[in-house]
Amino acid sequence: MPYLIDGHNLIPKLGLRLDSMDDELELIAILQEFCRMERRQVEVYFDGAPAPHAGTRRLGTVTAHFVPRGTTADDAIRRRLKKMGGTAKNWTIVSSDRQVQADTRAAQAEVMSSDAFVGELKQARNSAPKPTNDRKLSKQEVDDWLKLFEERKHKHP
Secondary structure, three states: OOEEEEHHHHHHHOOOOOOOOOHHHHHHHHHHHHHHHHOOOEEEEEEEEOHHHOEEEEEOOEEEEEEEOOOOHHHHHHHHHHHHHHHHHHOEEEOOOHHHHHHHHHOOOEEEOHHHHHHHHHHHHHHOOOOOOOOOOOHHHHHHHHHHHHHHHHHOO
16 A cells, blocks of 8 residues: 655654754655565655745655645645545555544545554564665666755755
């Protein structure tokens, strides 16, 4: 089952800092590892993106939505749920926001709190076979990361 995740709800639950310049990138890297180990699809939403950096980026198996200032990730998740219609029941929405959880139930999608999802991340990491050698990034993954780091550099001079 694929996941829609409120990224800023999840960041502090993982011990990452919301005021860190790279908090979103750190979370995306963790989610990419989870997707690789569990063969899952993830869409993560981050609110508060300045206008030139707002938008959607596909980073490997993770789709990151940087929601522009003036709206919230919660609103974007609710719009995505509405757009899904009947297929929403095939998704798990990860959010600690009670209104998002209520809207998720109304859309017949599965609800998971950020704390519960952290448990899934830890379980996946602990049950994964230990690698015998380091996995190499593909050229496309390297290019995606370089592009994102360049955007972040301009966002936080």
